[in-house]
Amino acid sequence: xxxxxxxxxxxxxxxxxxxxxxxxxxxxxxxxxxxxxxxxxxxxxxxxxxxxxxxxxxxxxxxxxxxxxxxxxxxxxxxxxxxxxxxxxxxxxxxxx
Amino acid sequence: xxxxxxxxxxxxxxxxxxxxxxxxxxxxxxxxxxxxxxxxxxxxxxxxxxxxxxxxxxxxxxxxxxxxxxxxxxxxxxxxxxxxxxxxxxxxxxxxxxxxxxxxxxxxxxxxxxxxxxxxxxxxxxxxxxxxxxxxxxxxxxxxxxxxxxxxxxxxxxxxxxxxxxxxxxxxxxxxxxxxxxxxxxxxxxxxxxxxxxxxxxxxxxxxxxxxxxxxxxxxxxxxxxxxxxxxxxxxxxxxxxxxxxxxxxxxxxxxxxxxxxxxxxxxxxxxxxxxxxxxxxxxxxxxxxxxxxxxxxxxxxxxxxxxxxxxxxxxxxxxxxxxxxxxxxxxxxxxxxxxxxxxxxxxxxxxxxxxxxxxxxxxxxxxxxxxxxxxxxxxxxxxxxxxxxxxxxxxxxxxxxxxxxxxxxxxxxxxxxxxxxxxxxxxxxxxxxxxxxxxxxxxxxxxxxxxxxxxxxxxxxxxxxxxxxxxxxxxxxxxxxx
Numbered sequence: 001x002x003x004x005x006x007x008x009x010x011x012x013x014x015x016x017x018x019x020x021x022x023x024x025x026x027x028x029x030x031x032x033x034x035x036x037x038x039x040x041x042x043x044x045x046x047x048x049x050x051x052x053x054x055x056x057x058x059x060x061x062x063x064x065x066x067x068x069x070x071x072x073x074x075x076x077x078x079x080x081x082x083x084x085x086x087x088x089x090x091x092x093x094x095x096x097x
Numbered sequence: 098x099x100x101x102x103x104x105x106x107x108x109x110x111x112x113x114x115x116x117x118x119x120x121x122x123x124x125x126x127x128x129x130x131x132x133x134x135x136x137x138x139x140x141x142x143x144x145x146x147x148x149x150x151x152x153x154x155x156x157x158x159x160x161x162x163x164x165x166x167x168x169x170x171x172x173x174x175x176x177x178x179x180x181x182x183x184x185x186x187x188x189x190x191x192x193x194x195x196x197x198x199x200x201x202x203x204x205x206x207x208x209x210x211x212x213x214x215x216x217x218x219x220x221x222x223x224x225x226x227x228x229x230x231x232x233x234x235x236x237x238x239x240x241x242x243x244x245x246x247x248x249x250x251x252x253x254x255x256x257x258x259x260x261x262x263x264x265x266x267x268x269x270x271x272x273x274x275x276x277x278x279x280x281x282x283x284x285x286x287x288x289x290x291x292x293x294x295x296x297x298x299x300x301x302x303x304x305x306x307x308x309x310x311x312x313x314x315x316x317x318x319x320x321x322x323x324x325x326x327x328x329x330x331x332x333x334x335x336x337x338x339x340x341x342x343x344x345x346x347x348x349x350x351x352x353x354x355x356x357x358x359x360x361x362x363x364x365x366x367x368x369x370x371x372x373x374x375x376x377x378x379x380x381x382x383x384x385x386x387x388x389x390x391x392x393x394x395x396x397x398x399x400x401x402x403x404x405x406x407x408x409x410x411x412x413x414x415x416x417x418x419x420x421x422x423x424x425x426x427x428x429x430x431x432x433x434x435x436x437x438x439x440x441x442x443x444x445x446x447x448x449x450x451x452x453x454x455x456x457x458x459x460x461x462x463x464x465x466x467x468x469x470x471x472x473x474x475x476x477x478x479x480x481x482x483x484x485x486x487x488x489x490x491x492x493x494x495x496x497x498x499x500x501x502x503x504x505x506x507x508x509x510x511x512x513x514x515x516x517x518x519x520x521x522x523x524x525x526x527x528x529x530x531x532x533x534x535x536x537x538x539x540x541x542x543x544x545x546x547x548x549x550x551x552x553x554x555x556x557x558x559x560x561x562x563x564x565x566x567x568x569x570x571x572x573x574x575x576x577x578x579x580x
Contacts, residue, residue: 008454015412015457016419016434017450018442027454030512034455037513038401041471044478051473052480054303055289055529056553060332075196081426088421091432 001035003028099127099259100576103316106262107164110157117157117167121150121211124169128213128260131580135236137245137255139174140182141214149211156209165323166209171264173252174215175222176202176307177296181212185298186230187220189418189425189444199296200328201265201307208323213261217251220446221415222272222300224248225518226508229448234505237280238577239543243502246276246518252310253280257544258580263311263320267297269304270403271497271522274534277310278497278546281536283563283573284310285317288554289529290335292321293328301410302333304403304526313573314535314563318342321556337554345557346564350384353562356391356490361521366499369540374496377537377547377566381494384565389490393482398475399524400516405459405472406527411449412456418444451512480528487552492562495521497534497546521548531556535563536572544572 003011008028012019019027073086082089098106098115109115125143132138146169153167177183177195184190198206206212219229227235227250235250237243238258245254249266253276256264266273268286277284285308292307299305309320322343327336357378362371378388420426420440427443430436445453459468486493498518508515525532530550537547547566551559567573 003458007458011454011458011461014461015450015453016416016437016441017445017453018438027451030451031454031458033513034404034451035458037516038404038468038472040401041398041405041475044395044398044475046471046474046478049474049477051470052477053473054333055476055480055527056335058290058333058335061329063329072196076422079192079194079196079423081420081423090421091430091436093433 001032001039003032003035098123101262102313103165103168103262103311103319104313106168110167111162117150117153117211118147120167121146121169121213124213124261131258132260134241135238135254135258136233137217137235137251137258137260138171138214139184139186139217139232139251142181142212146211146213153209153211163209164319167211168263169211169213169261170205171213171216171252171255171261172202173218173249173265173267175218175267175298176265177298178202178212178215181215183215183298184231185221186218186232187445187449188231191231191425193424197296200293200330201324202296204326205323216255216264219248219250220449221298221411222248222267222269223411223448223452225271225275225515226503227251227276228505228509229446231446236505237502238580239281240502242504243543244279244505246279246498246502248272249310250276253277253282253284256280256282256310256312257577259576263309263316265307266310267305267307268526269301269407270526271519273308273310274497274522274532274546274548275519277534279502279544281544281572281575282310282312283314283317283533283535284308285321285533285556285559286525286531287321287325287556288335288531290333291554291556292324293331293334295328295330299414301407302414303410304407313567314533314560315343315346317533318346318560340557342557342560345561348561350386350562350565353386353492354389354490355381355386356389356486356493358391358393358396358493358495360393360396361495365517365520366496367501370496370499370501370545373538373540373545374547378494380566380569384569391486391490391493393486393524395475395478395482396520396524399479399527400520402472402475402479403523403527404455404516405468406476408452408456409459409469410456412453412460415449415453448512476527479524483528483530491551492558493550495548497521497548501540501543501545525550529553531559533559533563535566538572
């Protein structure tokens with residue numbers, strides 16, 4: 001699989017990464033070579049082979065639907081870049097009327 | 098004193114030959130004097146360490162000491178430590194003071210250990226050489242021009258140089274075992290789910306596993322005793338009793354069936370490494386083991402499968418670093434998208450970005466079946482290979498890494514050649530099995546590591562087999578010159 005600069009731009013956007021033209025030039029061949037490398041997997045026939053997501057066939061545990069976490073808002077917000085009145089601040093998302 | 102194992106130091110503490118405060122001070126001084134050469138620590142915590150040592154001595158005076166009470170250790174900087182910077186060696190977490198302790202940290206604290214500091218690593222554990230760290234590379238104490246391996250390179254170098262008697266590591270594709278091999282120490286990756294992942298910053302959640310890095314198998318058993326166990330806060334934690342891993346260290350290995358995978362001794366292996374491992378195999382024969390050739394036919398597919406699964410999981414896990422709730426935020430974002438994009442682009446290093454992009458691509462619409470699904474099927478084949486092998490043998494033995502420690506800068510421009518240094522370790526993560534690397538000798542004055550792999554939950558057996566080898570060899574007791 002050989003990626004184009006356009007592909008890399010699109011992937012970077014999906015991953016919410018900024019890429020300068022110089023970055024794109026550097027990333028494009030490296031990402032292509034990684035994808036070519038992983039395509040070795042196609043050498044083996046996996047028809048009917050079960051996909052393994054978790055090495056030990058464990059199922060998710062269930063627990064009673066009860067409140068278990070204490071309120072740690074203060075501790076967690078103490079390390080946030082910008083907070084006000086218990087809320088996380090981000091640039092304005094909704095335009096003024 | 099600094100060259101002693103945790104087991105020996107524990108005896109000295111019990112016999113009152115030294116106090117924990119004195120021992121802690123000794124290691125703090127060693128780190129201050131020697132770590133400039135290695136860069137194995139990101140953060141040092143001498144004040145809280147001496148405070149914890151005092152508490153440990155007080156507990157001992159009350160007769161309440163356990164085997165790890167008062168033993169200084171280091172935590173890889175991927176484990177969250179309350180009130181202490183937890184950076185994951187990334188600029189994006191350079192200002193992150195964790196509001197809570199990881200379970201493994203909490204458990205080692207409860208066992209009475211003293212935290213000396215947080216060790217350097219590859220950024221977000223993505224690397225095999227410790228060169229992707231925001232805080233600069235770690236140097237191998239056996240040759241300062243060479244890498245210590247990675248990603249747990251700081252822990253490996255610090256233990257090898259006796260700056261600390263034991264440290265934690267994490268292993269997603271070899272990140273405990275490969276640096277242990279390249280630095281000449283013992284490193285155990287337990288079965289997936291044996292040690293809680295809670296508070297261990299996630300890279301690839303279906304592969305990540307924490308474990309101990311020490312000089313000996315006996316010390317690894319002591320640390321594993323404290324670290325292992327069920328944790329309801331980790332959804333994939335395994336609910337099984339934890340044995341005393343030290344109790345079976347001396348059990349006989351007479352008649353042990355060792356399997357040598359043909360694929361682990363073929364193309365790409367340094368002949369010196371192969372020769373050293375063959376000598377170790379002879380040692381096991383003398384100890385009463387029988388040797389059998391086995392096949393793990395899909396070994397070569399483990400790296401391609403891993404470099405789909407791990408990036409896919411990482412692209413999803415690292416989505417949480419958005420400049421909103423914690424960590425780095427870019428200056429003056431113009432809108433929300435700019436905030437996300439610039440915080441992430443300025444905060445992550447190149448290798449991390451590369452893996453996020455590979456993962457994003459593999460999971461994007463239209464490519465899922467070709468990459469992610471295919472990789473999970475290959476993972477199924479790899480696990481099947483191991484389970485077939487364990488019908489014939491008790492344990493699998495081979496080299497941990499195909500090469501000796503390589504030069505700093507040698508592989509940084511070629512991601513794939515870097516990835517290939519994990520060829521013998523990655524399959525073990527994909528299968529979820531436990532594996533250990535122990536020192537097996539030296540070639541060109543550099544350590545060679547031997548890897549032992551067992552069936553699920555047989556850590557006690559692995560430690561037992563490793564311990565027997567360490568009783569008849571002295572590779573694990575060697576210290577690099579100048580340390």
